[in-house]
Amino acid sequence: MTDNSANNRNHANRQRVTSYDVARHAGVSQSAVSRCFKPGASVSKKMRARVMKAAEELGYQPNAIARSLISGRSNMAAVVISQKTTLYYPEILVELSQRMSEQGVRVLLFTLEHESDIDDLLDQVLQYQVDGMIVAARLSAQQIDAIERRGLPFVFYNRSFRDRQINAVCCDQTEGERWLVNRLVNAGHRRFGIISGPEDSAVSMERTQGALERLRELGVKQVAVAEGDYSYESGAAGLLTLRAEMGRIPDAVICANDVMAIGCIDAARHQLGISVPAELSVVGFDGVGPARWSSYDLTTVRQPVGRMTEAAVSMILERVENPDLQPEKRIFSGLMVEGGSARLD
Amino acid sequence: MTDNSANNRNHANRQRVTSYDVARHAGVSQSAVSRCFKPGASVSKKMRARVMKAAEELGYQPNAIARSLISGRSNMAAVVISQKTTLYYPEILVELSQRMSEQGVRVLLFTLEHESDIDDLLDQVLQYQVDGMIVAARLSAQQIDAIERRGLPFVFYNRSFRDRQINAVCCDQTEGERWLVNRLVNAGHRRFGIISGPEDSAVSMERTQGALERLRELGVKQVAVAEGDYSYESGAAGLLTLRAEMGRIPDAVICANDVMAIGCIDAARHQLGISVPAELSVVGFDGVGPARWSSYDLTTVRQPVGRMTEAAVSMILERVENPDLQPEKRIFSGLMVEGGSARLD
DNA sequence: CGTTAATTTGACTTCGAATGCGAGAAAGGG
DNA sequence: CCCTTTCTCGCATTCGAAGTCAAATTAACG
Numbered sequence: 001m002t003d004n005s006a007n008n009r010n011h012a013n014r015q016r017v018t019s020y021d022v023a024r025h026a027g028v029s030q031s032a033v034s035r036c037f038k039p040g041a042s043v044s045k046k047m048r049a050r051v052m053k054a055a056e057e058l059g060y061q062p063n064a065i066a067r068s069l070i071s072g073r074s075n076m077a078a079v080v081i082s083q084k085t086t087l088y089y090p091e092i093l094v095e096l097s098q099r100m101s102e103q104g105v106r107v108l109l110f111t112l113e114h115e116s117d118i119d120d121l122l123d124q125v126l127q128y129q130v131d132g133m134i135v136a137a138r139l140s141a142q143q144i145d146a147i148e149r150r151g152l153p154f155v156f157y158n159r160s161f162r163d164r165q166i167n168a169v170c171c172d173q174t175e176g177e178r179w180l181v182n183r184l185v186n187a188g189h190r191r192f193g194i195i196s197g198p199e200d201s202a203v204s205m206e207r208t209q210g211a212l213e214r215l216r217e218l219g220v221k222q223v224a225v226a227e228g229d230y231s232y233e234s235g236a237a238g239l240l241t242l243r244a245e246m247g248r249i250p251d252a253v254i255c256a257n258d259v260m261a262i263g264c265i266d267a268a269r270h271q272l273g274i275s276v277p278a279e280l281s282v283v284g285f286d287g288v289g290p291a292r293w294s295s296y297d298l299t300t301v302r303q304p305v306g307r308m309t310e311a312a313v314s315m316i317l318e319r320v321e322n323p324d325l326q327p328e329k330r331i332f333s334g335l336m337v338e339g340g341s342a343r344l345d
Numbered sequence: 346m347t348d349n350s351a352n353n354r355n356h357a358n359r360q361r362v363t364s365y366d367v368a369r370h371a372g373v374s375q376s377a378v379s380r381c382f383k384p385g386a387s388v389s390k391k392m393r394a395r396v397m398k399a400a401e402e403l404g405y406q407p408n409a410i411a412r413s414l415i416s417g418r419s420n421m422a423a424v425v426i427s428q429k430t431t432l433y434y435p436e437i438l439v440e441l442s443q444r445m446s447e448q449g450v451r452v453l454l455f456t457l458e459h460e461s462d463i464d465d466l467l468d469q470v471l472q473y474q475v476d477g478m479i480v481a482a483r484l485s486a487q488q489i490d491a492i493e494r495r496g497l498p499f500v501f502y503n504r505s506f507r508d509r510q511i512n513a514v515c516c517d518q519t520e521g522e523r524w525l526v527n528r529l530v531n532a533g534h535r536r537f538g539i540i541s542g543p544e545d546s547a548v549s550m551e552r553t554q555g556a557l558e559r560l561r562e563l564g565v566k567q568v569a570v571a572e573g574d575y576s577y578e579s580g581a582a583g584l585l586t587l588r589a590e591m592g593r594i595p596d597a598v599i600c601a602n603d604v605m606a607i608g609c610i611d612a613a614r615h616q617l618g619i620s621v622p623a624e625l626s627v628v629g630f631d632g633v634g635p636a637r638w639s640s641y642d643l644t645t646v647r648q649p650v651g652r653m654t655e656a657a658v659s660m661i662l663e664r665v666e667n668p669d670l671q672p673e674k675r676i677f678s679g680l681m682v683e684g685g686s687a688r689l690d
Numbered sequence: 691c692g693t694t695a696a697t698t699t700g701a702c703t704t705c706g707a708a709t710g711c712g713a714g715a716a717a718g719g720g
Numbered sequence: 721c722c723c724t725t726t727c728t729c730g731c732a733t734t735c736g737a738a739g740t741c742a743a744a745t746t747a748a749c750g
Contacts, residue, residue: 018706029730034707044728059494064472065413066706070735074410076453076473083439087634090435094428097456106473108421109452111442127409128421128451149404150361232638262638270639289432293577293607294615295640363736374700379738389698389746411736415705691750698745708734716727 017060026054037062068129077316078125078133080110080118081157084230085136088259089288092157095309096134103317105131112137114200119143126150132316135159138202153319155312158303159202165327167319169312173203173285176301176334177210180254180283181218183299187344189251189281191222195238195264197256198229204256207285211254224250228260235263236271243272249280252342258284258291258300265296265341281342287335299342301334308332362405371399382407413474422661423470423478425455425463426502429575430481433604434633437502440654441479448662450476457482459545464488471495477661480504483547498664500657503648504547510672512664514657518548518630521646521679522555525599525628526563528644532689534596534626536567540583540609542601543574549601552630556599569595573605580608581616588617594625597687603629603636603645610641610686626687632680644687646679653677 019033026033028051035041036051043051054060068074079096086093097107108130110121122143125133133147136157144166147154156168184192194211197204208225215223226241228234235255243249249272255261261284268274268282276282284291287302311330319325338344364378371378373396380386381396399405413419424441431438442452453475455466467488470478478492481502489511492499501513529537539556542549553570560568571586573579580600588594594617600606606629613619613627621627629636632647656675664670683689 016706019708020706030707031709031730031732032728034709035729038708042728047728059491061468061471063414063474063706065410065419065474066735067708068410068735069408069414069706069737070708072735079454083443086439087435090432090438093435093438093454094431094456097454098428098458101456106469107454109424109438109442109454111439111446113443123406124451126406129408129410146404232634266639289577290635294611361736364738365736375737376700376702376739377698379736380699383738387698392698408736411705412738413705414707414736415738417705693750694748696745696747699743701742702740704739705737706735710731710733712729712731714727714729716725718725719723720721 016063017058018063019060021058022051022054022060025058026050073320074129074131075104076106076108076128076130078108078110078128078130079136080112080121080125080133081136083111083113086111088230088257089286091288091305092136092309095305096313099309099313103313105317122146126152131320134312134316138200151323153316153323155316155319157308157312160329160331166329167315167327168329169308169315170329170331171301171303171308171334172331173206174210174213176285176336177207177254178214179336180285180299180301181211181214183338183344184252184254184281184283184342185215185218185220187281187342189343190220191246191248191250191252192220192224193239193242193246193250193253194223194225195228195235195242195253195255195260196225197227197260199227201230201256204230207256222246222250228256230257230259232259232263232266235260236267237263239264239267239272249274252281252283255282255284258286258288258298260284261298261300261341262290262296265298277341277343281344283342285334287337291337291339297340298337299339299344300337302337303334304332361408362403363408364405366403367396367399367405370403371395418665419474419476420449421451421453421473421475423453423455423473423475424481425457425466425470425478426481428456428458431456433575433602434631436633436650437481437654440650441658444654444658448658450662467491471497476665479657479661483545496668498661498668500661500664502653502657505674505676511674512660512672513674514653514660515674515676516646516648516653516679517676518551519555519558521630521681522552522599523559524681525630525644525646526556526559528683528689529597529599529626529628529687530560530563530565532626532687534688535565536591536593536595536597537565537569538584538587538591538595538598539568539570540573540580540587540598540600540605541570542572542605544572546575546601549575552601567591567595573601575602575604577604577608577611580605581612582608584609584612584617594619597626597628600627600629603631603633603643605629606643606645606686607635607641610643622686622688626689628687630679632682636682636684642685643682644684644689645682647682648679649677 019030022033023030035043133154160168160170196208224245226238228238261282265276265282284298284300291298364375367378368375380388478499505513505515541553569590571583573583606627610621610627629643629645636643
């Protein structure tokens with residue numbers, strides 16, 4: 001008896017209505033129920049009406065897990081993204097999620113604390129049988145090999161590999177940095193500081209290298225680099241490091257992202273009492289929300305997040321449909337935003 | 346027959362490696378393979394070694410979908426959150442994701458553009474057979490009924506219903522607002538402006554009402570309210586609206602979130618040339634990252650996101666294990682942050 | 691060494707929906 | 721009115737792992 005009540009309780013908790021229940025209630029077969037929920041299946045109106053009524057009455061929802069198992073499609077895509085990116089650039093995740101769900105695909109979220117603990121994560125991704133994966137993190141060549149071997153379609157977001165045929169959506173970091181450098185040098189800045197992102201960030205490397213290269217090309221000799229970690233605090237700290245290293249405040253500071261640029265501006269203004277842009281120019285990268293706030297009005301390169309996420313989502317979905325499509329890289333130019341945080345003439 | 350293995354590998358590109366493949370390759374039964382991947386199962390070390398070797402060689406990963414089907418556990422939890430929340434307060438999602446994955450549960454993300462399109466979304470959530478759901482959005486009584494009827498454990502994040510027994514984790518919005526009002530009134534402020542959030546936001550309503558109530562209690566008569574939408578721009582616009590409505594700048598502005606408070610400060614300083622806090626005090630709510638930036642140094646109530654997400658996750662997981670637990674509400678006090686954006690004495 | 695107890699193992703069934711195939715029903719043609 | 725064609729529908733099987741239970745193996749002990 002106690003068994004019975006326990007059973008009942010269990011049953012009440014797991015009150016899952018299956019297609020068999022609906023079938024019984026409607027007096028038809030399970031197959032019929034299944035067909036009624038499949039668009040474009042061969043079902044008479046009478047049948048459909050009956051089944052739908054029964055489904056309604058029982059509160060039936062098809063079990064996506066069971067469907068996935070037999071159909072081989074989970075209608076889930078993994079998004080692998082670092083915590084820092086999500087914190088400092090939440091637009092990416094928001095847009096990805098929005099666009100995916102418009103296409104009937106849900107986002108299974110994988111955030112990583114450090115770009116290094118990807119290995120276990122990939123196993124997880126594969127276990128969950130996602131249809132595809134959007135990766136906004138750095139993967140090693142072996143890791144990419146492993147994914148390709150499983151035949152899981154994937155698209156990199158803002159990471160590319162020059163020497164590899166992979167799917168990627170990128171903002172042209174180098175082009176953006178070169179533009180920033182050009183404008184700053186043209187405006188007469190000569191002593192440069194650079195605040196980079198963390199060493200293990202591919203995006204930061206590209207940006208920093210892009211800026212350094214262009215500075216070299218233009219014959220700028222006085223350049224110091226401080227390493228940051230994309231945070232506001234590290235931007236502020238970076239400016240102090242640069243000052244210590246150069247023996248004075250540089251003319252301009254190029255930051256690997258907007259948040260550090262903001263930290264740098266605040267440190268200049270409120271810690272060092274230096275006027276931005278009169279005495280110091282600061283530029284960033286990304287074009288995040290706060291960059292537009294009037295306290296900063298940042299000169300930066302805005303990534304076309306809308307276009308980029310749209311591209312990433314359509315690329316991944318195309319490859320879910322047709323896994324044999326050729327790899328493709330789509331590089332978007334950033335939007336040059338001439339804000340008031342840098343003297344540009 | 347060595348060719349066979351090559352064939353298998355080729356085949357593995359499109360077809361997955363199943364426990365049967367591993368079993369065959371190791372010369373054991375499928376049950377044995379399954380047991381080897383279940384911690385604490387009765388398996389000899391010899392067997393385990395053999396199976397693991399075979400699994401390794403074939404690159405086998407257990408299929409979480411199939412496992413879910415039989416075990417009734419998907420190890421996924423839905424997080425339902427509005428786009429605005431994600432954009433302006435990304436910490437919540439980051440922390441939730443982190444804590445869940447530490448517990449071996451993945452986040453299936455459901456972002457909503459407007460709090461209104463929840464209905465289809467709930468169907469989706471149910472279809473995906475998530476084990477539980479964390480809801481940072483407003484649900485109607487009927488919607489809650491529907492979920493309860495399915496027996497899906499859920500926890501509200503920052504929404505509570507006084508007249509309903511549900512699981513919820515909240516920051517005490519009212520307490521926080523009352524503290525802010527107390528401090529401001531004590532410091533001699535008499536003319537108040539309030540910039541609320543959107544009408545359909547429960548959190549905003551609580552905050553605004555909390556502030557209004559305390560102001561009334563303290564006999565403050567001059568109070569104007571402008572409606573915002575949580576955005577920076579609406580904070581800036583709100584200040585102008587308040588000025589128009591009151592015929593002058595108020596002594597203090599209470600904003601329903603930090604981002605609007607920041608917009609308000611910037612509008613005061615850069616549009617109206619008003620000094621904050623000398624001529625105008627501004628306070629917010631949330632304690633987001635930018636509130637700490639030295640340009641703003643916001644007086645605000647910081648939500649204990651770490652504690653709150655931890656509570657939400659442990660509550661949901663407890664209820665997945667034991668669905669019959671009593672509903673529970675956990676209300677956390679916010680941390681009062683006395684920043685430089687308000688004159689407090 | 692025999693007998694019992696403890697541990698391992700494999701055959702079979704289960705979860706819930708989708709689908710190929712054939713039977714039966716409706717529709718169409720002569 | 722009969723025969724063919726086209727629809728519909730149901731039966732039975734499938735997806736991949738996990739759990740049940742009984743058989744088989746091993747360990748333990750007198």
